[in-house]
Amino acid sequence: MDELVRWLGEQLDVDAARSTAAAEELGADWYYDDGFVLARREDDMVATGSQDFLERERGEHVATHDPARVLREIDAKRQILEIHHVIGGWEDEDGQDIGLGCNECGYSAEYSDRGGWCDTVRLLALPYADRPGFREKWRP
Template identity: 60%
Template sequence: MDDLVQWLRAQLDDDERTARMAAEELGDGWYYDDGFVLARREDDMVATGSQDFLEREHGQHIARHDPSRVLREIDAKRQLLDLHSVGGGHECSTRDARGDIDHCTWVMGSEACTTLRLLALPYTDRPGYRDEWRP
């Protein structure tokens, strides 16, 4: 379990480094403008498509994932990791659509809980991911 947490923290550190570099170079607050994704700071071009035109759906998607959003998501994921790093174990619960409580009981040092496995799922294509972590 500790391996998964350590590996996942390394992925978040890498994502943060990349997002901060993009923000430093291009700024954040990206937006789509008739074929291009631009950064609000001096309207620097972030992305364009083939033949210098980017389809609206693609451009809006890229703009939505600007560095500031990526950094907010990293912060949220780190907070979830911290919740699961409480000494002596942890029990988290959520409510399903009917209002019933669904528990995720995890004891430190044991097999990773579903929450941690789901946090790692977007990184399955990165070196070091283990298939045993798949939820």
């Protein structure tokens, strides 16, 4: 397996583990209500701000990125990775092997020079650029 996809899979695993842990006690669906982020299952408080309440914009942001949503996003990213996998066997008009390409996006010399990974896969990795192990050569 290519190191980009292996590394990205590890990041998704970390996010999934964190989201699952956050959801275990209170539930995965959160909402904002009058200064607080609450877990829908128990109506227990998940987050408050520095003055014991959250301003609407901040609270809605936290609630919008609840564990349920994060897990759905992780699932979608994994499905995109399955569709955009590297394949070989690309040939020129003379039947000569010209390198690797993306199963979904096709062949390009640029993809082949980058191990076959298309911009779609590289863009999926970009939000994790601040994490250890990210390589600048993976940027789109």
